[in-house]
Amino acid sequence: MTYRTIELEILRYQPETDTEPRFQEYCVPCEEDWVVLDAVNYVKDHLDSTLSYRWSCHMAVCGSCGMMIDGEPKLACKTFVRDLPARKIRIEPLANFPIERDLVVGMDDFMEKLQRVKPYIIRDQQRPLADGEYLQTPAQLAKFKQYTLCINCCCCYAACPEYALRSEFIGPAALALAHRYNQDSRDHGAREREDIVASDEGIWDCSFADACSQVCPKHVDPAGAIQQMKVGATVSWYQERLGLRKKTGAENK
Amino acid sequence: MNQPRPYVREPSRTTWYLTHRRYMQHMAQELTSVFIGAYALLMLWGLRALAAGEESWQTFLASLGSPLALLLQWLVLAATLYHTVSWFAVTPKAMPVQLGERFVPGFLIAGAHYLAWIVASLIILYFAGVL
Amino acid sequence: MDVIETDIAIIGAGGAGLRAAIAVAESDPQLKVALISKVYPMRSHTVAAEGGAAGVIKQNDSLGFHFHDTVSGGDWLCDQDAVELFVNQAPLELTQLEHWGCPWSREPDGHVAVRSFGGMKIERTWFAADKSGFHILHTLFQTSLQYPSISRFDEYYSTDLVVEDGRCQGLVAMEMRTGLLRMFRAKAVIIATGGAGWMFPFTTNGAIKTADGMAMAYRAGVPLKDMEFVQYHPTGLPGTGILLTEGCRGEGGILVNKDGYRYLQDYELGPPDPWPRKKAMELGPRDRLSQAFWHEQQKGRTVSTRWGEVVHLDLRHLGEAKINERLPMIRDLATSYVGADPVHELVPVRPVVHYMMGGIHTDIDAATPVPGLYAAGECACVSINGANRLGSNSLTELLVFGGRAGRHAAQYAREARPSVDGSLLLKRAETARKRVTDLFLREDQGKRIALLRKALNDAMEDGAGIYRSEESLKKSCDELAELRRCYGRVHLEDKSNVFNTHLIYTLEVGSMLEAAHAIAHSALQRKESRGSHQRLDFANRDDERYLKHSLAYYNADGDPRIDYLDVTITKSPPGKRVYGGDV
Amino acid sequence: MARSNKPLVWGLFAAGGTLAAFLLPALVFVLLLAGYGQAPAGLDYASMRAFAGAWLGKLMLFVVVALSLWHAAHRLRDALHGLGLRADKAVASVAYGVAGVGTVLTVYYLLQI
Numbered sequence A: 001m002t003y004r005t006i007e008l009e010i011l012r013y014q015p016e017t018d019t020e021p022r023f024q025e026y027c028v029p030c031e032e033d034w035v036v037l038d039a040v041n042y043v044k045d046h047l048d049s050t051l052s053y054r055w056s057c058h059m060a061v062c063g064s065c066g067m068m069i070d071g072e073p074k075l076a077c078k079t080f081v082r083d084l085p086a087r088k089i090r091i092e093p094l095a096n097f098p099i100e101r102d103l104v105v106g107m108d109d110f111m112e113k114l115q116r117v118k119p120y121i122i123r124d125q126q127r128p129l130a131d132g133e134y135l136q137t138p139a140q141l142a143k144f145k146q147y148t149l150c151i152n153c154c155c156c157y158a159a160c161p162e163y164a165l166r167s168e169f170i171g172p173a174a175l176a177l178a179h180r181y182n183q184d185s186r187d188h189g190a191r192e193r194e195d196i197v198a199s200d201e202g203i204w205d206c207s208f209a210d211a212c213s214q215v216c217p218k219h220v221d222p223a224g225a226i227q228q229m230k231v232g233a234t235v236s237w238y239q240e241r242l243g244l245r246k247k248t249g250a251e252n253k
Numbered sequence B: 001m002n003q004p005r006p007y008v009r010e011p012s013r014t015t016w017y018l019t020h021r022r023y024m025q026h027m028a029q030e031l032t033s034v035f036i037g038a039y040a041l042l043m044l045w046g047l048r049a050l051a052a053g054e055e056s057w058q059t060f061l062a063s064l065g066s067p068l069a070l071l072l073q074w075l076v077l078a079a080t081l082y083h084t085v086s087w088f089a090v091t092p093k094a095m096p097v098q099l100g101e102r103f104v105p106g107f108l109i110a111g112a113h114y115l116a117w118i119v120a121s122l123i124i125l126y127f128a129g130v131l
Numbered sequence C: 001m002d003v004i005e006t007d008i009a010i011i012g013a014g015g016a017g018l019r020a021a022i023a024v025a026e027s028d029p030q031l032k033v034a035l036i037s038k039v040y041p042m043r044s045h046t047v048a049a050e051g052g053a054a055g056v057i058k059q060n061d062s063l064g065f066h067f068h069d070t071v072s073g074g075d076w077l078c079d080q081d082a083v084e085l086f087v088n089q090a091p092l093e094l095t096q097l098e099h100w101g102c103p104w105s106r107e108p109d110g111h112v113a114v115r116s117f118g119g120m121k122i123e124r125t126w127f128a129a130d131k132s133g134f135h136i137l138h139t140l141f142q143t144s145l146q147y148p149s150i151s152r153f154d155e156y157y158s159t160d161l162v163v164e165d166g167r168c169q170g171l172v173a174m175e176m177r178t179g180l181l182r183m184f185r186a187k188a189v190i191i192a193t194g195g196a197g198w199m200f201p202f203t204t205n206g207a208i209k210t211a212d213g214m215a216m217a218y219r220a221g222v223p224l225k226d227m228e229f230v231q232y233h234p235t236g237l238p239g240t241g242i243l244l245t246e247g248c249r250g251e252g253g254i255l256v257n258k259d260g261y262r263y264l265q266d267y268e269l270g271p272p273d274p275w276p277r278k279k280a281m282e283l284g285p286r287d288r289l290s291q292a293f294w295h296e297q298q299k300g301r302t303v304s305t306r307w308g309e310v311v312h313l314d315l316r317h318l319g320e321a322k323i324n325e326r327l328p329m330i331r332d333l334a335t336s337y338v339g340a341d342p343v344h345e346l347v348p349v350r351p352v353v354h355y356m357m358g359g360i361h362t363d364i365d366a367a368t369p370v371p372g373l374y375a376a377g378e379c380a381c382v383s384i385n386g387a388n389r390l391g392s393n394s395l396t397e398l399l400v401f402g403g404r405a406g407r408h409a410a411q412y413a414r415e416a417r418p419s420v421d422g423s424l425l426l427k428r429a430e431t432a433r434k435r436v437t438d439l440f441l442r443e444d445q446g447k448r449i450a451l452l453r454k455a456l457n458d459a460m461e462d463g464a465g466i467y468r469s470e471e472s473l474k475k476s477c478d479e480l481a482e483l484r485r486c487y488g489r490v491h492l493e494d495k496s497n498v499f500n501t502h503l504i505y506t507l508e509v510g511s512m513l514e515a516a517h518a519i520a521h522s523a524l525q526r527k528e529s530r531g532s533h534q535r536l537d538f539a540n541r542d543d544e545r546y547l548k549h550s551l552a553y554y555n556a557d558g559d560p561r562i563d564y565l566d567v568t569i570t571k572s573p574p575g576k577r578v579y580g581g582d583v
Numbered sequence D: 001m002a003r004s005n006k007p008l009v010w011g012l013f014a015a016g017g018t019l020a021a022f023l024l025p026a027l028v029f030v031l032l033l034a035g036y037g038q039a040p041a042g043l044d045y046a047s048m049r050a051f052a053g054a055w056l057g058k059l060m061l062f063v064v065v066a067l068s069l070w071h072a073a074h075r076l077r078d079a080l081h082g083l084g085l086r087a088d089k090a091v092a093s094v095a096y097g098v099a100g101v102g103t104v105l106t107v108y109y110l111l112q113i
C-alpha cells in the first residue's frame, strides 16, 4: 500500500545531551492519505522511539500538533503528504518559542497571555439560572462566532514577526480571544479588557503583518480582530479626550 | 539534570523579513511610507512656493521636470498605487459590515472602495483640468 | 520527593475535571485546588465532541421523556435514581454553561436551538454547530481562569493514588518537562481522566484516552463497574476513525449499503420514512446501528474500499446551505480525510470504538468506595448510561457529575480529619516512584512498547468487538494475561528525563492493559446480550441473572475478581427496547 | 497595565492612509504631467491661488498634506523598528517631530495665501 517514500528531516534537541538543535533524517514509506503526523508517528513507532512531540486528536481540533512544516507553521494532522510535492519534508518545532525538547516547545508564555486578557464573560449583573438563558439572536452570535474557533495551536505566534521581535507582545490568538468576548452580546467587560488589550504590549504592538491570519488553520482572522480593536480603542481614546466618554479602568484610579 | 534547559532561537533583527514572501510584502507595504512621506514634503514645498508668489510657483512646476524629480514621482506613483491596492485589500478586515447573520463578502467592500477611488480620481482630474 | 500541599487535587482537566474545579472554587474559595493534567486543558478529548449535549428545555419535552429514553437506551442497566437526578440537573447545567459564554446555536428568537439525536424521542440536544465539545471545553477552561484558588499543573502525568489509612490522601504525578515525580498531598482527590478508546485499534478517541485514571483507581482497590460495555459509534471515517457526529443523522442524513438501500429497515428500525423519524432508522440507538453494520457485512452488502468494508452516509439532500450552517466541520473532515464532499458525494463510514459505558465505580455523589476519592466523566460509572449510552448524554454527564464531584469533594475536604503522618504518605509515594524508576533501570529483554500496544489492540478488536463469544473472549483473556506478563519485562529505549513521551506511552500501555483485562473478564462472565454487549452464544437478555452491574476487582498477579451489584430501579421496570415505527 | 496613547497617532495614521489610498495616485499623476511640461489648467498660478484662497480649498489641502505626513511618519516608525532600528523613542521623536513641524508649516503657508 506504500504510496511513496519520503525523507523526513526533523529538528532534534535533547537538552541533556545536545548543546544546540540538529537535524536528523528518517525514511518513511507513506500511504496515500497520510498526513505528516502519520509519518511522524511512523518514526516514533518503528524507527526512533526517542522522538518527542505533542499530538492527540488527529482531527485538527485539539491544537497540539502545530509544527513548522517546510518552513510554514501548520497542523501536522491536517497537512497531507500528498500536498507536499518535494520528496523531502523538513519538520521543525514552532518558530518563536523556546524548544523544550525535539518538537516540543514551551507554552508558558502563551498560557499566561491567554489568562491576561480575561477571556470569560464579565457582567454588571448576573442573571439567576432559574430565569433561563440569555437571549442571543443568530445575528448576535454571528458577530463573534469566528473568533470562538481558535484551537490555541499557536501557529499564528510562530508566524507573527512582531512576536518574534518582541516577546512581550500579547499576540494574535490571545487578542482575538479578547475580541471574541468583547463582541459577545452577553458580555460587559470590554472596558475592563481595554486596560490590557489597548496597552503598549497589546494591539499597539501589532503592525498588521497579517501573517497570523494567513497561517491560521481555523480561519480565525486574528489580524482582523486586532484591527477592529484598534479602531475601537482609537475611537474611545478620542472620545475620552474630548470628554464624550468617562474614563474607565486603571486610568481612572 | 532536572532543570529545564530550553533552547531559544533568536530571529535576526535586521533580516527577518527576507525569510518569507509574506514578510517581504509586508515590509514593502511599510516602506511605501517613505514615498508617501517624501511626497507630502514635496506638496508642502509646493504650498510654500504658492504662498511666495507666481514666480516661485513657476519655478516649482519647472523643478518637477528634472530627471531626479521625475524618477521620484514615478516611484511615488508606483508606491501609492501599491499602497491603495494593499490598503483596500485589508479594509474589509478592519471594518467588516454585518447584514443580519452574514457578513458582506470582502470583495464587495473592496470593490466599493475601488469604485469610490475611481470616482474620486476622476473628480480630481476634472478639477485639475486634465479631463 | 517534593510535596505539593493542596486541599483538593483533580486529575484531568477535560470537561469533567474543569467543571469540578469550578464547582470547588465557587462553593468554597478558601479551598486550594490543584488541577493536574497530562495535556494542556484545551487539548483534552472533550474538545473532539461534535454533536451536542442533551437537556430538557423545550415546551414539547419533559423530564420524564428524557428519563425513559435514557433508561431504555441503556437496556435497563442504568441506576434510575442517578438518571432521575441527571435529567433534572441537565437543563440547569447547560444554562449555566450558556451564562459562562458557550456559543450555543440559536433559534431566530434568540433561544437556544436543539437538534435530534439517536434514541431520543424528541429533539433535546443543545449544540454549537458541530463543535459542541470544543466550545464546551474552551468555555469551561476560559471560565476557570478567573478563579485564583485553582492552580494548574499542566503536563503533569499522574501515575498513582496515595491511599493510606483507608482513604485517599493524594497522588503522585510526574512533571513531564523535568521528569520529576512529585507528591500532591490532598484532603480529597477527584479522578476525571476520561475514556480508554485507545486500547482498540480503530477509535474516535484521541491518543490521550488511555484508561490512566481507571487503572489508578483499580490498582488502589476501587472496582471498575460494567467494563464490558464498550460503545461503537456507527459512523466513523474509515482509515482514521474520525467521527462523523450523530448530528449528521439528526439533521436528516441516511445510511445506505452498497445497493443504495437503507438497510436499517431490515433490523426492526423501519419504516424508512424520507424524513427523520425519532427513535427509528438512522435515529435508532448506536448499539443497534453498529450491530446492523456487522450483519450487513456478514451478508456481503457492504462496500469494499481501500480502507476495508464501509457503508455510505448520504447527506446530499440536506443541501449546501444547511450543511455549511449545521455541519461545517463534518464537511471539512470528510472532504480532507476521505476525499468525499458530503454536499455532492456519499461519505464512506463504518462503526468505530467510541465510548466506555463502564468505569470507576461511584455512587450518585460521584464518591468511590474509598473515602476521599471521587470520580466523574467518562472514566467513572455512576451509572446513567447502563449498557448503552445515548448520544449527547455524555457531555451533560460531565457537567452534572463533574459539578457534583467538586461540591461533594469540597464538603468532604472541609470535614476531613487531619491527614495521617506525612512520612507514611511519603512511603506510599516512594513505592509509586519506584514503579517508574524501575522502568529506567530494566535491561533490554522484552518486546518493544509499540508492538505491545499493537498486540493489545488486536486482542481487544478480535475478542471483544461488536460481537463476542465465549471462545473469542477466552482467547482475549489469555492474550491479555500474556501481555501483562510481557509488560513486566518491558524496558525503556529513551532514558531521558525531559519530556520523555516514550516513557509516557509505556505507562499508558500499562494502564490500558489493566483496564482491558477488566473488560475482557467482565465480558466473559456476562453470559447474555444487553445493549452494546452482544454475545453470539447468548443472544438474549437475561434479567433473571444479569440485571446487575458487574464489578471487577484488581488482582496484581492474576485474573480480576468479578462481583455483581444490583441495579437501582425506581419507576421503570425492565421492558422491551422498541425502536422504529412501533414507538 | 496602562493604556497606550498610541491612538493619538494611530488615528492620524489610519485616516491618512485612507486618504492617501483614495487621493494620492491621482494627485501624483497630475503633478507628473506638470513635470513633463503638460501642466493642466488647474495648476495655473491663478487657479491654484483661487483654490487655496478659499476656506474649503485650504481645508482640503491641509488635510491631504498633514494627514499624509502623519501617516508616513507613523508607518516609517514601524518600518524602521522592523528593519532592526531599536531606538524606537528617538525614531518616534524625529518622525513625529517632522510631521508636527510639517503640519505647522502647512498651516502657516496656507494662511499666507
Ligand SMILES: Cc1cc2nc3c(=O)[nH]c(=O)nc-3n(C[C@H](O)[C@H](O)[C@H](O)COP(=O)(O)OP(=O)(O)OC[C@H]3O[C@@H](n4cnc5c(N)ncnc54)[C@H](O)[C@@H]3O)c2cc1C
Binding pocket: C011, C012, C013, C014, C015, C016, C017, C036, C037, C038, C039, C040, C041, C044, C045, C046, C047, C048, C049, C050, C051, C052, C053, C054, C132, C133, C156, C157, C158, C159, C192, C193, C194, C195, C204, C205, C206, C208, C209, C212, C213, C243, C245, C354, C355, C376, C377, C378, C379, C391, C392, C393, C394, C395, C396, C398
Ligand atoms: C469524537 C467524539 C465525539 C463525541 N461526541 C459527543 C457528543 O456529541 N455528545 C456527547 O454527549 N458526548 C460525545 N462524546 C463523548 C464525550 O465527549 C466524552 O465522553 C467526554 O468528553 C469525556 O470527558 P472527560 O472530561 O471525562 O475526559 P476528557 O475530556 O478525555 O479529559 C481527560 C483529562 O484527563 C487527563 N488525564 C488523563 N490521564 C491522565 C493522567 N495519567 N495524568 C494526568 N492527567 C490525565 C487528560 O489530560 C484530560 O485533561 C464524544 C466523544 C468523542 C471521542
Ligand code: SF4
Binding pocket: A149, A150, A151, A152, A153, A154, A155, A156, A157, A172, A173, A176, A212, A215, A216, A217, A218, A219, A220, A221, A222
Ligand atoms: S488564531 Fe488560529 S493560528 Fe492562532 S492559535 Fe488560534 S487557531 Fe491557531
Ligand code: F3S
Binding pocket: A159, A160, A161, A162, A163, A171, A172, A205, A206, A207, A208, A209, A210, A211, A212, A213, A222, A223, A226
Ligand atoms: S502577524 Fe502579527 S503583527 Fe499583527 S496582524 Fe498578525 S499579529
Ligand code: FES
Binding pocket: A055, A056, A057, A058, A059, A060, A061, A062, A063, A064, A065, A066, A075, A076, A077, A078
Ligand atoms: S493532533 Fe489535534 S490538532 Fe493535530
